Amino acid sequence: MTTTISKLWTKDFILFTISNTFLFSGFHIFLPTLPIYILNQGGTSTDVGLLSAIFVFCAILIRFFTDYGIKKWGKKYYLYIGCILCFIAALSYILATTVPRLLSLRVVHGLGFGIATTLYAAIVTDLIPKSRRGEGIGYFGLGTTLAMAIAPGLGVWIVDNFSFSSLFMVATASQILALLCLTLCSIPDDRAVLTEKQAESSFIDKLIEPKLLFQALLALLFGICIGGVLNFIALLAQEAHIANAGAFFLMCTLCIFLSRLVTGRIFDQKGPAWVILPGTIIFLLGFVVLAQSRSMTAFLTASALYGFGYGTIFPAVQTWMFNLVPPVKRSAASATFYNMIDVGNGVGSIALGMLAGKLGYASIYWCSAIIMGIFLLSYIWFIIRAKYDLADNLAEVETRNM
Known part of the structure; x- marks a missing residue:
């Protein structure tokens, strides 16, 4: 069985x-x-x-x-x-x-x-x-x-x-x-049974599932950083006089592929923190190296770090969101995840593009590193707070049982 x-x-x-x-x-x-x-x-x-x-x-x-x-x-x-x-x-x-x-x-x-x-x-x-x-x-x-x-x-x-x-x-x-x-x-031809309250949800609730506000914030920050790479990496390569920017995506894709073969099992056995924390650090380092890239070696190193980080964070945050809602709300969780990725991508493309116009394309990736630093600190704060809340709840239960 x-x-x-x-x-x-x-x-x-x-x-x-x-x-x-x-x-x-x-x-x-x-x-x-x-x-x-x-x-x-x-x-x-x-x-x-x-x-x-x-x-x-x-x-x-x-x-x-x-x-x-x-x-x-x-x-x-x-x-x-x-x-x-x-x-x-x-x-x-x-x-x-x-x-x-x-x-x-x-x-x-x-x-x-x-x-x-x-x-x-x-x-x-x-x-x-x-x-x-x-x-x-x-x-x-x-x-x-x-x-x-x-x-x-x-x-x-x-x-x-x-x-x-x-x-x-x-x-x-x-x-x-x-x-x-x-x-x-x-x-299966299942139909989600929506309650009257769910059917009358607000505009914000349709954009973001209310139970996933923090996770949506992480997806938004992640999406902003993705937008910087997808839209400006070739221009950074030109600015840094690096030929064949397409090599970035080949290395990146290989590392995404390899990371997904491993990190999913770690997520299931250890929990999201064991995947998201190291993935975020690797992703952040990728932007730091990318911002300073002046050679193909550094460019490909940044690509590998970016690929491992991306391949770790994307499915981990997505799975975490699915695990936090009942089956009937998984479609809402999926919509929330992709909405935040897309909104972040769009906002990142515009804001980072304006930044590049003033400070150069390397500034995009320094800014992305800062954003992932905020991502990392926010997640650490979330973990600490969750542990304190759990300790308080256990203490409250013990007090009631005395």
């Missing part, structure tokens, strides 16, 4: 992980290529910025309606809706011969991606045994890491050697495979 309960690598978990990988591949393949496409269609650098901003805004917006969607369709069919929207967007990009059409499709893609990412993370938690949740979510995230490593380069290669039409066909095929794997999974 124990073996059955603890089994992780079930058919549904494997298919679900593969499906998520294909969905993210269809997203990452467009990151370096759609900006080129929009410029070819007569767009401007402002339109390139809108391309990302609209997508992120729509992904955040749709998560406000997560509870409504689950109540009406259930997790299973609401996830299908998200994946179908991603499929429609990928298929329709080939018809987007003008900038307004392309930006309109980014609305559709953003809505679908916001639904899908929230529901994938929530449902996979139901498929993983509680005793192996950290390990399982770590393995589940490897698919996303694989997509991040392969899809952008594949997209550029297709555009360089074939055409944008070929790119859109490959992206569409990726979304079809995601849907196909999803249909082969035995996902």
